[in-house]
Amino acid sequence: MKKQTIIIITVLTAGITASFLIWNLNSVPAITYFPTDKQTSFEYANTNLDMLSEKTVDTYEVLWNISSKSDRTLYLRQDASLLFVNGVLRGIRSKWEEDTAGIEIKEKLSGEDSSYFQSISYHHGEVHYPDDRIKSIHTMTYDQLYVIDSPNTPLESFKVPKDDYETQWSTLLIHTTHQQLLYSWKQLINHFQINNESYLAVPLTRLYKYNHEPLPSFTQDQTNQIIGQLWEGLYKNYILTAKNIEEGEQLNSYIPIILFDKQNKHLIVLYELNGEKHRLIQQYPDFDD
Known part of the structure; x- marks a missing residue:
């Protein structure tokens, strides 16, 4: 004991x-x-x-x-x-x-x-x-x-x-770790007044499983395009923003949560940087042929 x-x-x-x-x-x-x-x-x-x-x-x-x-x-x-x-x-x-x-x-x-x-x-x-x-x-x-x-x-x-x-x-x-993340994600969902029952929630660290597993109601090729465009947005809005935080200031951020709309229209990325809450919304694309 x-x-x-x-x-x-x-x-x-x-x-x-x-x-x-x-x-x-x-x-x-x-x-x-x-x-x-x-x-x-x-x-x-x-x-x-x-x-x-x-x-x-x-x-x-x-x-x-x-x-x-x-x-x-x-x-x-x-x-x-x-x-x-x-x-x-x-x-x-x-x-x-x-x-x-x-x-x-x-x-x-x-x-x-x-x-x-x-x-x-x-x-x-x-x-x-x-x-x-x-x-x-x-x-x-x-x-x-x-x-x-x-x-x-x-x-x-x-x-x-x-x-x-x-x-x-x-x-x-x-x-x-998960208890800390659940608290952070709940704060973000409440802040942006999101009905989490309308979304499939996936931590950023679990996205890799969609290399070979399609999102619900999508083909693997469509999933690949959604994920590719998601990373385009993550790079511009999360990765580069984190870098641009004032030099010397300690950066505080938890694993972002990705919310995939169950109506298959869009996704939302929720994350926090040094106490500032962010929401990135990406509409699903017109898929490649």
């Missing part, structure tokens, strides 16, 4: 000392959705979170790695990734290159205390054809990492629990 109490107190009071990671995005072009190119694909796309080592007695290092490669050189390749720790935004990375196939981003960050790391990435490529025809490819990847930093046990990490001990820890970390 005493050990359980220590575990709960440790999680509830956990602080993350990871530096807030926002890439200098001044020269990064906007992500723009174009009709899907059926002749081009990704050879691979990955997001990986791994604990490297115990940095000091009180801290550890985590490697955040994003990589992707298209099956041929494209006019423009771009990857964007978001990292959340215990549901709180702790990093944004974006990289673009012209006339290339591959993109790789690596970042080390320090953390302390038991934590639940989640990262979702959007991998994008523009394919330019003669007569100014432009098409695109895109996919999403996700990874998670549980780090257990308890005073009574050795430091350890895992992605999927393999025994009762890890299952108890993952359940505790997910529960405390």
